[in-house]
Amino acid sequence: MNDAAVTALSPETVLGEMKKNGVTHVVWLPDSETNWLYLLMKAEPSLRLVGVSREGHACSIAAGLAVAGGKPLILIQNTGMMESGDSLRGWLLGLNIPVVLMVGYRGWTRHGVNQDSAATYTERFLMAFGINYYLVENDADAPRISIAFEETERTKRPVVVLVGDEYHGFNR
Amino acid sequence: MMHTADMLKVFGPYREDAIVIPGRGGRYWTEHTTRPNLDVPLGDPAMGGHAGFALGVALARPERKVILFDSEGDLLMSLGMLVTIAEQQPANFYHLLIDNGCYATTGGQPVPNADNIAYDVIARGAGYPRAFAFDELGQFSAQLPDILGKPGPVFVALKVAAEIENAPIGRRRRWQTRTRDQVVKDLRAELGLGA
Numbered sequence: 481m482n483d484a485a486v487t488a489l490s491p492e493t494v495l496g497e498m499k500k501n502g503v504t505h506v507v508w509l510p511d512s513e514t515n516w517l518y519l520l521m522k523a524e525p526s527l528r529l530v531g532v533s534r535e536g537h538a539c540s541i542a543a544g545l546a547v548a549g550g551k552p553l554i555l556i557q558n559t560g561m562m563e564s565g566d567s568l569r570g571w572l573l574g575l576n577i578p579v580v581l582m583v584g585y586r587g588w589t590r591h592g593v594n595q596d597s598a599a600t601y602t603e604r605f606l607m608a609f610g611i612n613y614y615l616v617e618n619d620a621d622a623p624r625i626s627i628a629f630e631e632t633e634r635t636k637r638p639v640v641v642l643v644g645d646e647y648h649g650f651n652r
Numbered sequence: 653m654m655h656t657a658d659m660l661k662v663f664g665p666y667r668e669d670a671i672v673i674p675g676r677g678g679r680y681w682t683e684h685t686t687r688p689n690l691d692v693p694l695g696d697p698a699m700g701g702h703a704g705f706a707l708g709v710a711l712a713r714p715e716r717k718v719i720l721f722d723s724e725g726d727l728l729m730s731l732g733m734l735v736t737i738a739e740q741q742p743a744n745f746y747h748l749l750i751d752n753g754c755y756a757t758t759g760g761q762p763v764p765n766a767d768n769i770a771y772d773v774i775a776r777g778a779g780y781p782r783a784f785a786f787d788e789l790g791q792f793s794a795q796l797p798d799i800l801g802k803p804g805p806v807f808v809a810l811k812v813a814a815e816i817e818n819a820p821i822g823r824r825r826r827w828q829t830r831t832r833d834q835v836v837k838d839l840r841a842e843l844g845l846g847a
Contacts, residue, residue: 532732536698538704539704540697540698540708543697544709544710546712547709547712548671550712566699571701571705574698574832
């Protein structure tokens, strides 16, 4: 077992968190590392996958789901989250939608110098919008996903889980 | 060419207990609705999102019809939404498009290529199993019972006269009587959901 396998956030863990927290719909646009999670979600009968072609669409769809009694999860990459700024503002913050966004943290690194502007602006973006977030890097961090679900229900606001293991977490 | 108010008057008797998202037809729909707590007039939370919001409602409430009055400016911002709707195939989703060819609330500037777009063709190409286009009220009125009587998703493009607003926003008539929070609260109460 290599270091990556030891530290990875496993797709089974992520799926377990979704089920534990009663997610009904995953509104998502694949990023480069979610293939294993996709296969697991597709095989899970309690989840309905709603694929979008641009991340901002996920915000309005999730708003409609939540308002009408569903429990959506948004699964996108940080690049798409930043592209979705006005939809986040209007459809999620504006309508007080309790939804967790799992966001692939492209460019995240604890080692050396960040070389990806997607990472440079991710947390600054969330701070500008006043959206709270939790960093999840491996299975040991997974309870933070449930914390995010609890917080979003309590505050009626979107909460972000940054998946900081994106470059190898979901691929094995 | 038809007027939005007349089109909504024709639609009114067929509404039954559907959830109606009136979009930019909201200011006229208030005169015809008989179930205001099942209406979701949100104004414009973020342009381009009405179709997504309506899809979300439809997926969460598959037992109830959801009728969206979208607008072409909104839809053009999110054409990719059509393929998502088509893939999901919500049988309870009725997607009506109010096409006045312009951005009426900003002074009537035309949308790009306004005179040459076939929205019904785009919807059919995206995968909607049924798509229609009407520019005359009589034709729309005649076919509406059949359109609403069969499963969705269905797309209906409606060419309407532009009613351009040039008055400063602060001087325009306010037709909304409920806040967005109240609209959501009323809908959830109607659907038997908690706050």
